[in-house]
Amino acid sequence: MAPSLESQRPTLEDGETAPSKVTIVGSGNWGSVAAKLVASNTLKLSSFHDEVRMWVFEETLPSGEKLTEVINRTNENVKYLPGIKLGQNVVADPDIEHAVKDANMLVFVTPHQFMEGICKRLVGKIREDAEAISLIKGMEVKTEGPCMISTLISQQLGINCCVLMGANIANEIAVEKFSEATVGYRENREMAQKWVGLFGTPYFMVSAVQDVEGVELCGTLKNIVAIAAGFVDGLEMGNNTKAAIMRIGLREMKAFSKLLFSSVRDSTFFESCGVADLITTCLGGRNRKCADAFARSGGKRSFDELEAEMLQGQKLQGVSTAKEVYEVLSHRGWLELFPLFTTVHEICIGRLPPSAIVEYSEHTPKFSLLDGSTQLY
Numbered sequence: 001m002a003p004s005l006e007s008q009r010p011t012l013e014d015g016e017t018a019p020s021k022v023t024i025v026g027s028g029n030w031g032s033v034a035a036k037l038v039a040s041n042t043l044k045l046s047s048f049h050d051e052v053r054m055w056v057f058e059e060t061l062p063s064g065e066k067l068t069e070v071i072n073r074t075n076e077n078v079k080y081l082p083g084i085k086l087g088q089n090v091v092a093d094p095d096i097e098h099a100v101k102d103a104n105m106l107v108f109v110t111p112h113q114f115m116e117g118i119c120k121r122l123v124g125k126i127r128e129d130a131e132a133i134s135l136i137k138g139m140e141v142k143t144e145g146p147c148m149i150s151t152l153i154s155q156q157l158g159i160n161c162c163v164l165m166g167a168n169i170a171n172e173i174a175v176e177k178f179s180e181a182t183v184g185y186r187e188n189r190e191m192a193q194k195w196v197g198l199f200g201t202p203y204f205m206v207s208a209v210q211d212v213e214g215v216e217l218c219g220t221l222k223n224i225v226a227i228a229a230g231f232v233d234g235l236e237m238g239n240n241t242k243a244a245i246m247r248i249g250l251r252e253m254k255a256f257s258k259l260l261f262s263s264v265r266d267s268t269f270f271e272s273c274g275v276a277d278l279i280t281t282c283l284g285g286r287n288r289k290c291a292d293a294f295a296r297s298g299g300k301r302s303f304d305e306l307e308a309e310m311l312q313g314q315k316l317q318g319v320s321t322a323k324e325v326y327e328v329l330s331h332r333g334w335l336e337l338f339p340l341f342t343t344v345h346e347i348c349i350g351r352l353p354p355s356a357i358v359e360y361s362e363h364t365p366k367f368s369l370l371d372g373s374t375q376l377y
């Protein structure tokens with residue numbers, strides 16, 4: 001079991017609330033940076049317990065050592081964020097139940113495909129007063145329809161869940177280059193502000209908007225557009241084509257989000273979680289990078305193979321998200337409304353060549369929304 005770091009804080013006076021305890025569920029590239037951000041703040045803010053526990057999906061490194069042991073010895077996640085000190089108050093814990101049991105603020109940040117299993121393991125294991133935030137970009141598709149990851153967490157664990165998304169390439173934030181992020185909340189503005197306080201630093205500016213679905217869908221859907229941008233890069237089609245793909249992609253992101261949730265606000269697309277994340281991911285993200293290599297191979301190499309070779313354990317979200325969105329579009333008869341999303345999936349599964357990305361995304365949708373008061377694009 002991972003060691004504990006005792007807080008030196010004095011005992012509580014009457015009426016004083018106990019400091020919040022934070023656990024990070026996940027320890028990949030972004031998960032490790034999230035731990036670093038949070039840990040720098042819990043040391044400074046008296047409303048938080050100093051220690052930040054980080055659940056690590058345990059693995060054995062080529063040296064034969066366990067990843068958690070190395071993180072706790074070196075204060076670095078040598079596999080997913082090498083060269084960056086996380087902060088001495090970050091404690092890596094391979095036991096998920098132990099990691100969450102005392103926490104009342106849970107930060108979920110794993111690749112989205114693992115969340116259903118993680119939630120199942122956590123049912124009945126967390127504090128009743130726990131609050132959650134999801135940094136996960138992705139969705140699940142169930143027989144009854146699409147389910148955002150924050151909803152999965154809320155429903156399975158019976159707790160509130162905000163989201164934090166933004167133009168946040170983890171390696172850049174790790175070295176403290178300036179960036180912004182957006183917290184999406186449902187009703188509890190005070191809780192949203194607490195998350196803003198927990199994450200915000202002078203180099204990581206966080207603001208809150210009352211639009212959980214809008215913020216989460218922005219973060220989720222931009223990964224499909226990043227795959228399209230990678231195809232365009234791999235085909236060496238130039239900046240104008242890539243900008244066109246980003247514009248069409250943004251238009252489909254907005255339309256899809258509003259079709260799923262009429263509450264989604266236009267203004268959310270102008271926050272960091274919207275256009276800014278779309279731009280940074282299409283320029284410098286992992287989805288873009290692997291899609292570029294896929295197109296250069298003429299679609300002959302699989303994404304699974306490229307992911308394993310190029311990302312060394314890190315995970316792509318865009319390919320599975322394209323499949324999940326395709327299922328929703330197909331089930332609801334919306335495929336023709338979303339030529340870019342549809343084409344990305346069909347290229348990923350080898351049904352179309354990478355060059356189809358421009359041929360298809362030029363098509364205009366054949367029909368507009370059934371509700372005549374809303375324009376799709």
Ligand SMILES: NC(=O)C1=CN([C@@H]2O[C@H](COP(=O)(O)OP(=O)(O)OC[C@H]3O[C@@H](n4cnc5c(N)ncnc54)[C@H](O)[C@@H]3O)[C@@H](O)[C@H]2O)C=CC1
Nearest residue numbers: 027028029030031057109110111114136137169170314315
């Ligand atoms: N890396 C980045 O720059 C950013 C990532 N995100 C999002 O954050 C989320 C997490 O991504 P990263 O932290 O980058 O992870 P990552 O892709 O770097 O790492 C993969 C993680 O999955 C874990 N894992 C592998 N198999 C597992 C299993 N069976 N069960 C549970 N965990 C398993 C690994 O231990 C590792 O921690 C994703 O939704 C991603 O889209 C959001 C913003 C920036």
Ligand SMILES: O=C(CO)COP(=O)(O)O
Nearest residue numbers: 166167168169285286287
């Ligand atoms: O979400 C990200 C930046 O905000 C990272 O995108 P990638 O997963 O494509 O690297």
